[in-house]
Amino acid sequence: xxxVALFIALAVLEATYFLALTSLLMLGTLSIVHxxxxxxxxxxxxxxxxxxxxxxxxxxxxxxxxxxxSSEKLAIRNVVRKPRKRYLIFQVLxxxxxxxxxxxxxxxxxxNEFFGILGxxxxxxxxxxxxxxxxxxxxxxxxxxRSKVLFALAMVSEVTDGKIGFIPLKxxxxxxxxxxxxKTLALD
Amino acid sequence: xxxxxAPVDFHVDVGTLxxxxxxxxxxxxxxxxxxxxxxxxxxxxxxxRGLDKNVLEECKKLKLNAFVKASILSENxxxxxxxxxxIRSKVDxxxxxxxxLDIARFSGRDRRVDTVIFTYDELVRFYDxxxxxxxxxxxxxxxxxxxxxxxxNQISYKTFFFLKRTLYYTVKFRVPIIISSGATxxxxxxxxxxxxxxxxILGLPESYAxxxxxxxxxxxxKRNVHKRxxxxxxxxxxxx
Numbered sequence: 001x002x003x004v005a006l007f008i009a010l011a012v013l014e015a016t017y018f019l020a021l022t023s024l025l026m027l028g029t030l031s032i033v034h035x036x037x038x039x040x041x042x043x044x045x046x047x048x049x050x051x052x053x054x055x056x057x058x059x060x061x062x063x064x065x066x067x068x069x070s071s072e073k074l075a076i077r078n079v080v081r082k083p084r085k086r087y088l089i090f091q092v093l094x095x096x097x098x099x100x101x102x103x104x105x106x107x108x109x110x111x112n113e114f115f116g117i118l119g120x121x122x123x124x125x126x127x128x129x130x131x132x133x134x135x136x137x138x139x140x141x142x143x144x145x146r147s148k149v150l151f152a153l154a155m156v157s158e159v160t161d162g163k164i165g166f167i168p169l170k171x172x173x174x175x176x177x178x179x180x181x182x183k184t185l186a187l188d
Numbered sequence: 189x190x191x192x193x194a195p196v197d198f199h200v201d202v203g204t205l206x207x208x209x210x211x212x213x214x215x216x217x218x219x220x221x222x223x224x225x226x227x228x229x230x231x232x233x234x235x236x237r238g239l240d241k242n243v244l245e246e247c248k249k250l251k252l253n254a255f256v257k258a259s260i261l262s263e264n265x266x267x268x269x270x271x272x273x274x275i276r277s278k279v280d281x282x283x284x285x286x287x288x289l290d291i292a293r294f295s296g297r298d299r300r301v302d303t304v305i306f307t308y309d310e311l312v313r314f315y316d317x318x319x320x321x322x323x324x325x326x327x328x329x330x331x332x333x334x335x336x337x338x339x340x341n342q343i344s345y346k347t348f349f350f351l352k353r354t355l356y357y358t359v360k361f362r363v364p365i366i367i368s369s370g371a372t373x374x375x376x377x378x379x380x381x382x383x384x385x386x387x388x389i390l391g392l393p394e395s396y397a398x399x400x401x402x403x404x405x406x407x408x409x410k411r412n413v414h415k416r417x418x419x420x421x422x423x424x425x426x427x428x
Contacts, residue, residue, distance in 0.1 A: 093374055093375045094375070113343075146381075146385075147384075147385040147388035147389050147394075148385075148389060150379075150381050150382045150385040151382070151385040151386060151388075151389050153382060154334065154378050154382040154383075154385065154386075155338075155343075157335070157375050157376055158335065158338045158343070159343070162335075162373060162375050162376055163375065164375065165374065165375030165376065165377065167214065167218065167377065167379060168379050168381065168382065169217075169218075
């Protein structure tokens with residue numbers, strides 16, 4: 001927009017220049033030879049201005065296209081990104097001890113309620129391990145969907161009226177490491 | 189000398205020590221380094237509470253930096269003004285839960301207020317562009333307590349619609365947003381990543397979402413500790 005305004009301003013300036021030249025010729029202060037020379041110079045300037053204006057416009061268009069392409073590339077890269085696994089170690093806080101089935105049921109209910117089938121397909125959460133005694137478990141999910149899983153864990157206490165709480169303790173990249181950590185981590 | 193370390197849980201209502209000790213322990217385990225212990229009072233009563241010594245000792249033991257916050261439930265502007273006069277210099281943070289539009293606008297304009305707490309109902313009714321503009325002009329933060337955001341019948345697509353709208357105004361008018369747990373018992377405690385996940389699922393990038401539990405709350409705490417120090421004379425006037 002600024003470039004267009006600048007071009008218009010320059011064009012107006014050059015038009016004024018031609019007007020001045022013509023009026024000088026009419027008044028007789030400028031000879032026809034000089035008029036021709038100055039007019040040629042004026043035309044040359046106008047041509048240069050026009051070419052620069054076109055080039056700048058082209059450059060802006062190219063930059064815009066480049067940004068769009070790069071954002072599209074990024075989006076595609078996210079789509080074709082290999083879904084890697086992450087393991088979340090969590091602690092269940094409840095008055096009664098909960099079995100693996102109960103924990104799975106509660107989590108799946110909350111996750112489906114908030115993210116539905118589509119979100120479930122993206123995150124693919126699965127309870128891999130659960131120890132009834134310590135009430136700690138390991139949940140597997142896709143690495144790009146961490147915030148969804150954490151949010152679902154946070155919402156468990158809201159949906160169950162504060163009777164059950166899921167507290168995430170650690171996220172690891174391998175199940176082996178998760179198993180090691182489950183043994184060492186505790187809230188007490 | 190108070191330490192300012194992130195992450196911060198900006199609203200924890202510990203109540204009694206027996207319950208509080210457990211909550212504080214879990215908070216420490218989850219990685220919080222600073223907690224703001226809140227108590228709720230109405231503007232007509234305007235109760236003044238300091239930090240319980242036992243709770244303070246517990247915090248010291250756990251190496252948690254503790255601050256006190258008064259959360260004022262307000263319906264009347266006159267009462268609120270009186271209450272602010274009484275309470276402002278005695279506590280570290282002052283938050284207001286507005287019950288009507290007048291109070292919401294007043295709390296967005298008054299510099300003695302640090303944060304305005306909006307739960308779901310208040311977000312729907314009072315949080316709009318003019319409220320956001322007011323809060324931005326006076327450097328007042330929007331506080332959303334995670335646990336108080338969802339009533340049992342309120343979790344629906346509409347909740348997320350209004351949250352998204354809130355985020356739009358907040359980002360557009362550059363209002364600092366703080367997500368706190370609002371925990372009263374152990375099952376309600378949330379980890380820092382769980383708190384930021386609320387903003388992340390609404391579409392905010394992780395780096396921006398993190399500010400809600402680090403930079404923004406710490407800035408308020410620093411400002412208020414400085415205000416309460418002897419060096420501070422007036423806004424912009426400090427003793428060397």
